[in-house]
Amino acid sequence: MSENLKTIRELAEELGVSKQAIQYHIKSLTNKSRQTNDKGIVVLSVDEQRFIRGKVDKQTNKKETNKQTNRRQTDKQKEWDINQYLRSEIEEIKKNRDKQLAVKDKQLENKDSQISQMQNLLDQQQRLALQDKKLLEEYKSEIKELKSLNIPKQGSEKDDSIPKENSAENRVKEPQNKKWWHFGRRM
Numbered sequence: 312m313s314e315n316l317k318t319i320r321e322l323a324e325e326l327g328v329s330k331q332a333i334q335y336h337i338k339s340l341t342n343k344s345r346q347t348n349d350k351g352i353v354v355l356s357v358d359e360q361r362f363i364r365g366k367v368d369k370q371t372n373k374k375e376t377n378k379q380t381n382r383r384q385t386d387k388q389k390e391w392d393i394n395q396y397l398r399s400e401i402e403e404i405k406k407n408r409d410k411q412l413a414v415k416d417k418q419l420e421n422k423d424s425q426i427s428q429m430q431n432l433l434d435q436q437q438r439l440a441l442q443d444k445k446l447l448e449e450y451k452s453e454i455k456e457l458k459s460l461n462i463p464k465q466g467s468e469k470d471d472s473i474p475k476e477n478s479a480e481n482r483v484k485e486p487q488n489k490k491w492w493h494f495g496r497r498m
Contacts, residue, residue: 315356315357316346316348316354316355316356317354317355317360318348318352318353318354318355319333319334319337319352319353319355322355322360322363326363326364326367328367332367333363333367336362336363336366336367337355337359337363339366340359340362
């Protein structure tokens with residue numbers, strides 16, 4: 312029977328609580344007389360141990376239930392906080408996306424106007440090039456017509472052009488001979 316008896320310290324270590332907690336529960340026991348071992352240390356019987364275990368387990372269960380409830384509440388609060396944070400981040404991202412899309416739309420409008428302007432300029436350039444080509448063709452045909460009209464007269468023009476060249480050369484020589492100090496004299 313002494314094997315079933317335990318000291319307050321042994322029961323406290325077994326249950327994982329303090330000696331003061333065991334002594335507190337001992338006060339609520341019905342019998343006021345305590346057994347002691349040969350050293351004078353208070354020992355608890357099996358029934359007393361069972362009673363104290365039940366009390367400690369109830370308190371432990373209450374504490375664990377409270378801890379679990381608190382843990383659930385803090386978990387829910389954390390989830391709510393995280394959800395709120397994520398919602399605010401999503402809203403911020405949506406705003407930034409909308410701003411970026413507006414900027415991109417504006418850029419696309421600018422690019423479209425630039426493209427249409429470039430197409431107009433290219434169209435004008437092509438029309439001008441076509442006009443230039445037509446004018447060149449007209450000028451070539453006119454030159455051919457003029458050459459065909461001038462071919463019989465070419466022989467007579469060569470003869471006439473020689474004296475003209477000589478007279479032009481003479482005119483060039485005369486101004487070279489005239490200097491201001493020779494202005495009154497004739498040479």
